[in-house]
Amino acid sequence: MALTLSRRATLLGLGTAAIAGRTRLALAAAPTDRRFIVILLRGALDGLNAVIPYGDPDLARLRAPLIPSHDKMLDLGGFFALHPALKNLHSLYQSGEALPVHAIAGPYRTRSHFEAQDLLQTGVAETSINSGWLNRLIVELHAQNNAINPASTGLAVGMGMPLLLRGPARIGSYAPIGFAKPSPDLYHRIAALNAADPVFGPAIRTGLQTAAFDQATLDQAAPNPHTKTYGFDGLAQAAGTLLAAANGPRICAFQLEGWDTHVNQINLLTPPLAGLDSGIATLKSALGPAWRQTTILIVTEFGRTARINGTHGTDHGTATIALLLGGAVAGGKVRTTWPGLKNHQLFQNRDLAPTTDIRSLAKGAILAQFPLPPSALARIFPSSTDAAPMTNLLRT
Amino acid sequence: MSIAPLQALNRFGLGARPGETPPANPHAWLAAQLDGPDPGLASPAFATLPTAADGLIARRADFAARRKILASGLPLKGNFKPQTLAILRNDAKAQIDFALTTDAPFRERLVWFWANHFTVSTRQGGIQPLVGPYLREAIRPHVTGKFTDMVLAVERHPAMLLYLGNAFSTGPNSRVGQRTHRGLNENLGRECMELHTVSLRAGYHQADVTNMAKLLTGWSINPQNQPTGFMFRPFLHEPGPQTLMGRTFPAGEQGGIEALRFLSTYPTTWVALATKLVRHFVADQPPQPAINHIASVLADTGGDLRAASLALIDLPDAETPLTKIKTPFEYLISSLRAAGLSGLPVEMYLGTLNRLGQPLWHAPLPNGWSDLGADWSGSDAVLGRIDFGYTLAARIHEKNPLDLAHSALGPLLRPATIQAIRHAGSKREALSLLFAAPEFQRR
Numbered sequence: 001m002a003l004t005l006s007r008r009a010t011l012l013g014l015g016t017a018a019i020a021g022r023t024r025l026a027l028a029a030a031p032t033d034r035r036f037i038v039i040l041l042r043g044a045l046d047g048l049n050a051v052i053p054y055g056d057p058d059l060a061r062l063r064a065p066l067i068p069s070h071d072k073m074l075d076l077g078g079f080f081a082l083h084p085a086l087k088n089l090h091s092l093y094q095s096g097e098a099l100p101v102h103a104i105a106g107p108y109r110t111r112s113h114f115e116a117q118d119l120l121q122t123g124v125a126e127t128s129i130n131s132g133w134l135n136r137l138i139v140e141l142h143a144q145n146n147a148i149n150p151a152s153t154g155l156a157v158g159m160g161m162p163l164l165l166r167g168p169a170r171i172g173s174y175a176p177i178g179f180a181k182p183s184p185d186l187y188h189r190i191a192a193l194n195a196a197d198p199v200f201g202p203a204i205r206t207g208l209q210t211a212a213f214d215q216a217t218l219d220q221a222a223p224n225p226h227t228k229t230y231g232f233d234g235l236a237q238a239a240g241t242l243l244a245a246a247n248g249p250r251i252c253a254f255q256l257e258g259w260d261t262h263v264n265q266i267n268l269l270t271p272p273l274a275g276l277d278s279g280i281a282t283l284k285s286a287l288g289p290a291w292r293q294t295t296i297l298i299v300t301e302f303g304r305t306a307r308i309n310g311t312h313g314t315d316h317g318t319a320t321i322a323l324l325l326g327g328a329v330a331g332g333k334v335r336t337t338w339p340g341l342k343n344h345q346l347f348q349n350r351d352l353a354p355t356t357d358i359r360s361l362a363k364g365a366i367l368a369q370f371p372l373p374p375s376a377l378a379r380i381f382p383s384s385t386d387a388a389p390m391t392n393l394l395r396t
Numbered sequence: 397m398s399i400a401p402l403q404a405l406n407r408f409g410l411g412a413r414p415g416e417t418p419p420a421n422p423h424a425w426l427a428a429q430l431d432g433p434d435p436g437l438a439s440p441a442f443a444t445l446p447t448a449a450d451g452l453i454a455r456r457a458d459f460a461a462r463r464k465i466l467a468s469g470l471p472l473k474g475n476f477k478p479q480t481l482a483i484l485r486n487d488a489k490a491q492i493d494f495a496l497t498t499d500a501p502f503r504e505r506l507v508w509f510w511a512n513h514f515t516v517s518t519r520q521g522g523i524q525p526l527v528g529p530y531l532r533e534a535i536r537p538h539v540t541g542k543f544t545d546m547v548l549a550v551e552r553h554p555a556m557l558l559y560l561g562n563a564f565s566t567g568p569n570s571r572v573g574q575r576t577h578r579g580l581n582e583n584l585g586r587e588c589m590e591l592h593t594v595s596l597r598a599g600y601h602q603a604d605v606t607n608m609a610k611l612l613t614g615w616s617i618n619p620q621n622q623p624t625g626f627m628f629r630p631f632l633h634e635p636g637p638q639t640l641m642g643r644t645f646p647a648g649e650q651g652g653i654e655a656l657r658f659l660s661t662y663p664t665t666w667v668a669l670a671t672k673l674v675r676h677f678v679a680d681q682p683p684q685p686a687i688n689h690i691a692s693v694l695a696d697t698g699g700d701l702r703a704a705s706l707a708l709i710d711l712p713d714a715e716t717p718l719t720k721i722k723t724p725f726e727y728l729i730s731s732l733r734a735a736g737l738s739g740l741p742v743e744m745y746l747g748t749l750n751r752l753g754q755p756l757w758h759a760p761l762p763n764g765w766s767d768l769g770a771d772w773s774g775s776d777a778v779l780g781r782i783d784f785g786y787t788l789a790a791r792i793h794e795k796n797p798l799d800l801a802h803s804a805l806g807p808l809l810r811p812a813t814i815q816a817i818r819h820a821g822s823k824r825e826a827l828s829l830l831f832a833a834p835e836f837q838r839r
Contacts, residue, residue, distance in 0.1 A: 204782070
């Protein structure tokens with residue numbers, strides 16, 4: 001097996017920036033032609049600043065400094081508008097391929113980042129289980145196709161394995177980095193030395209397999225000169241290329257950080273929003289025709305306070321937004337049961353009140369994308385009968 | 397009680413160095429490291445490094461220099477040489493070199509454990525010149541002292557006050573709050589309860605978090621206040637007493653101190669700390685009896701960290717086989733110690749930690765770096781370690797790789813690894829195999 005990883009490192013630009021930066025990516029194979037991408041915004045995105053309910057008369061009372069001027073906001077039909085940094089998302093909305101869902105929250109009411117991020121990824125309300133719902137989706141997809149050994153199809157690229165993808169289905173991950181590379185022969189001796197080790201044995205085997213596939217696929221792809229090679233943009237280009245390949249992975253998870261805006265939110269929220277927006281455009285272009293079979297779900301652990309805090313930021317809150325994007329998404333509108341922003345309408349007179357359960361959106365998106373029986377969905381999201389799947393999420 | 401010498405060097409230490417005689421009495425060797433002041437602070441190693449107040453002054457100077465260059469129309473690149481970055485690199489080099497050479501590696505492990513428990517990160521707050529001073533001023537002096545004293549030092553340190561945005565958090569009814577209608581930033585209030593002390597186990601409510609944030613208003617910074625740059629600013633402070641988890645604390649700086657004393661000696665704090673300590677030193681799934689024991693030692697001694705550390709080495713679990721997977725930091729330090737290397741360019745240290753996914757003092761979130769093997773053993777991370785080991789092996793001039801392997805791992809070395817090293821085609825390959833062996837990945 002010839003591994004010329006340095007070439008791939010150059011191609012992807014996955015140097016220290018991608019690893020030390022605020023984006024992480026993992027991909028996994030599944031027996032399907034449809035692509036499903038989850039983007040976790042870790043740190044709690046302020047939904048009221050991303051999809052701004054400027055038509056609500058109470059918004060300015062709560063947070064006037066955080067409302068962009070009317071000529072900068074990207075209107076979504078008379079009540080909501082996107083943050084000015086979300087230009088590509090606005091284009092997707094206009095072409096009916098972006099569906100914002102507002103006043104959404106997980107089934108938990110904790111304001112702890114760490115607890116909420118875990119629950120968002122395990123997909124349960126309280127009890128801690130140690131597998132992620134996206135991993136359980138892969139298990140069910142294999143079961144539907146009578147695939148015996150999920151381990152053999154694991155494929156991943158990038159640094160870090162989110163809890164979302166941990167569990168029974170084995171998933172590898174790989175990020176080339178700037179060290180000298182042993183010869184293939186030495187890699188094999190190192191693999192043999194670790195063969196019996198329960199942790200390092202499988203990790204090295206998967207790593208060497210996926211490195212070869214990724215290398216070949218990315219070598220064939222024409223580099224996009226307009227794409228930055230680092231951060232979310234760089235990883236989006238790589239992920240899109242791999243997901244588009246005939247035998248490529250089908251499931252993908254990104255983790256983006258930088259949303260915990262306790263201080264100076266006006267300035268500090270724009271760069272991560274612009275990065276998210278640009279990466280989504282890159283992802284769409286790298287997916288090419290596969291965009292039509294792709295659904296992207298963007299979620300965050302909770303929202304932020306409706307009122308501005310003492311340091312021009314916002315503190316941990318409750319409801320926020322989620323986004324569904326993709327070639328077949330029934331977008332071009334904002335789905336919400338709007339709770340209002342009067343003091344008594346706020347959750348604990350503090351946060352945007354939740355009216356939709358994130359699991360309803362995730363379950364609806366999974367059902368629309370994959371023909372799974374209700375029993376499978378119940379295994380992916382246990383104890384979630386009170387969160388009925390949302391319907392009409394994709395155009396038929 | 398009999399921890400094997402190589403167990404002591406790896407489970408509780410930072411890995412053996414070539415020619416190091418394994419301690420004849422590992423238990424006594426570990427216990428002795430808990431006596432006296434921090435060996436780094438007592439040595440000349442950190443003597444010339446700046447204080448946090450110096451760091452705040454440099455931070456201010458950098459802001460001014462940056463503004464001046466931008467105003468003049470020149471590009472920052474090539475013209476802006478931040479002092480703060482130089483401070484960060486000097487401090488990183490000094491503290492990593494100390495970890496590479498210290499004869500008290502258990503004591504040093506505890507320093508980095510507590511620094512991660514009380515994470516500050518250069519990802520926010522502009523604290524590049526403050527993290528090194530933070531370790532030296534707020535962590536190192538208290539590693540074998542009272543937990544409460546460490547909490548008080550940490551929550552008053554400018555690194556923490558800026559990282560978690562408390563420095564300008566404003567009581568809504570304070571003088572400044574009344575005039576400007578500014579309010580709280582509850583970030584430090586929340587994380588000092590959830591992450592630093594009582595944890596979510598305590599079952600507190602949003603009102604407790606808000607009141608803790610009110611008690612901490614006015615805890616701010618001033619570069620003129622040597623050495624740590626802390627300043628209590630009464631005009632930012634929320635007047636009136638506050639109720640926190642059923643107790644009432646007075647307004648003023650003393651109210652915050654009393655609240656932190658209360659939180660840092662609360663029963664769930666002992667359980668939270670014991671769980672983290674046992675997870676760090678024993679196993680990813682910490683055995684409940686061990687947690688109970690360490691928690692009871694903390695409770696009985698009112699949070700004496702020396703007593704808790706002694707109790708860790710007395711645990712029966714301390715003798716179990718090594719299952720913990722080294723973090724990238726531990727992997728870097730132990731492989732350089734195994735190679736007998738130190739005093740390398742700081743770029744090597746920082747670059748390696750970046751590439752292995754644990755950039756120094758740059759944790760993503762306030763809960764710090766994970767202490768679970770699953771987070772460090774993805775195939776990307778494992779291949780990265782292999783490549784690092786191969787890169788490092790080229791720099792090592794040890795005559796006999798097998799000698800080096802024996803001094804690093806002694807009886808922990810598996811026959812298969814010895815075989816592989818014997819059959820390697822070159823010294824570099826032999827050492828690459830050592831650094832990639834499963835027994836070298838654990839501690």
